[in-house]
Amino acid sequence: MYIDGQWTQGESGATFAVTNPATGEVIDRVPDGGAADAAAAIAAAEAAFADWSRTTAYQRSAYLYRAWQIMTERAEDLARTMSTEQGKPLKAARNEVKYGADFLLWYAEEAKRVYGETIPAPRGDQRFIVLKQAVGVVAAVTPWNYPISMITRKVGPALAAGCTVVLKPAEATPLCAVEMFKVFHDAGLPKGVVNLVTASDPKPIGEEFVSNPLVRKITFTGSTPVGKMLASRAAAQMKRVSLELGGHAPFIVFDDADAEHAAKGASLVKFLNTGQACISPNRFFVHRSKVDQFQDVFATRVARMKAGSGLEDGVQIGPLVNEAAVAKVEDQVNDAVAKGATAVTGGRRLTEGALAKGHFFAPTLLAGVTPEMKIYREETFGPVAPVIPFDDEAEVMAMANDTTYGLAAYVYTRDIGRAWRAMEALRFGIVGINDINPTAAAAPFGGMKESGLGREGGHEGIDEYLETKLAGFSV
Numbered sequence: 001m002y003i004d005g006q007w008t009q010g011e012s013g014a015t016f017a018v019t020n021p022a023t024g025e026v027i028d029r030v031p032d033g034g035a036a037d038a039a040a041a042i043a044a045a046e047a048a049f050a051d052w053s054r055t056t057a058y059q060r061s062a063y064l065y066r067a068w069q070i071m072t073e074r075a076e077d078l079a080r081t082m083s084t085e086q087g088k089p090l091k092a093a094r095n096e097v098k099y100g101a102d103f104l105l106w107y108a109e110e111a112k113r114v115y116g117e118t119i120p121a122p123r124g125d126q127r128f129i130v131l132k133q134a135v136g137v138v139a140a141v142t143p144w145n146y147p148i149s150m151i152t153r154k155v156g157p158a159l160a161a162g163c164t165v166v167l168k169p170a171e172a173t174p175l176c177a178v179e180m181f182k183v184f185h186d187a188g189l190p191k192g193v194v195n196l197v198t199a200s201d202p203k204p205i206g207e208e209f210v211s212n213p214l215v216r217k218i219t220f221t222g223s224t225p226v227g228k229m230l231a232s233r234a235a236a237q238m239k240r241v242s243l244e245l246g247g248h249a250p251f252i253v254f255d256d257a258d259a260e261h262a263a264k265g266a267s268l269v270k271f272l273n274t275g276q277a278c279i280s281p282n283r284f285f286v287h288r289s290k291v292d293q294f295q296d297v298f299a300t301r302v303a304r305m306k307a308g309s310g311l312e313d314g315v316q317i318g319p320l321v322n323e324a325a326v327a328k329v330e331d332q333v334n335d336a337v338a339k340g341a342t343a344v345t346g347g348r349r350l351t352e353g354a355l356a357k358g359h360f361f362a363p364t365l366l367a368g369v370t371p372e373m374k375i376y377r378e379e380t381f382g383p384v385a386p387v388i389p390f391d392d393e394a395e396v397m398a399m400a401n402d403t404t405y406g407l408a409a410y411v412y413t414r415d416i417g418r419a420w421r422a423m424e425a426l427r428f429g430i431v432g433i434n435d436i437n438p439t440a441a442a443a444p445f446g447g448m449k450e451s452g453l454g455r456e457g458g459h460e461g462i463d464e465y466l467e468t469k470l471a472g473f474s475v
């Protein structure tokens, strides 16, 4: 753990094992923190806040820029740590490190653009000015599926705004967090500005985050139930919250779309991170006239995909995070097949040879999925693409929006009017139009409905760490 500028074993000195999900091997051990460690980290962040929030935007920018440089120099090592600990193919890990580094560079720049305002006042002898100030100590909780970029997407804007941070990474991926905090340490950040608490049990840390009055902001990426719990507890002290939660993204292919292009895009985006992404397409609504073509192209591409350890050459399908994840995917697939769906390809666990030691599920295309099936409503978080045929635009918009989630949606059409109508009608925070990757550090990322609150990235991302203060002067 890293508290007040020191590497520490924590109060108890206990550790927990980190395993490789492709092989089941223990790769390292990290300190197993508890509430006392979280409290010490929060106290250090509070002590550092006064000086850090008074540094100039140029100074904070320089620290972030230095961290970006170091992260870029260490990109290959970071990517290998990620593949080993999290399982994603090395190429995908390299992409994530680059995406993660982009947040440090972007917020090094945005730090200098935290502008205020002057407002015409009602009295002649009065002046109004509005300024933006750091909210205070930020408690951040990050997930295992994007174990590096979810750290920089929070720490980058928080530091740029003048906040100090205590971060708890997911128990499955603490090593990525340790490597990132080495980057922050080597960038020379003053002690207490960033703090890391690793733990095998998130509950006591979460409890300290929501109950400690020094924490003024909670930023969380993870599942919807945990996000709701943290938000409701944070409300007791009116802490600010930002939440990036689950999704159930529709992927809509209209009759005027290039179905082959859509199927290629679908097969690429669906299996990124083995489907373990909150913006992963979960429901493929394909116009009835295009279903056969879409499924043929998709299945042909899936048949060529290789599963295995992320460090092996040519692997596109890494392991799922653990046995529970495989069991959930298997349950959704079995339920759908029992209710009449067909597994055109895949549909089972992968246990051949070395795969038996890891948590692998075959990339799967399910045809003929209907609303009665679990997979129609539940977030999947695995390598399964359910295809649901549709007949007209109004019907598919209603089906796409018929979910409590509202994070990402994808639309394939060549009709500009239809693209525009769909973009407006879809109640999702991110819409890809003939595009499978509508994300970047410079763009706002976040969900509507039960997919979350607030936005990360873009110029909006820094607002989440700023308070607005009004000063009225008599002159």
Ligand code: ADP
Binding pocket: 141, 142, 143, 144, 168, 169, 170, 171, 202, 203, 205, 206, 207, 221, 222, 223, 224, 226, 227
């Ligand atoms: P997933 O199901 O994707 O693992 P979680 O929401 O359980 O999603 O995990 C996301 C992050 O939330 C992880 O860092 C995890 O440790 C953390 N987390 C889970 N439960 C709690 C809790 N009660 N308090 C604080 N953090 C939690």
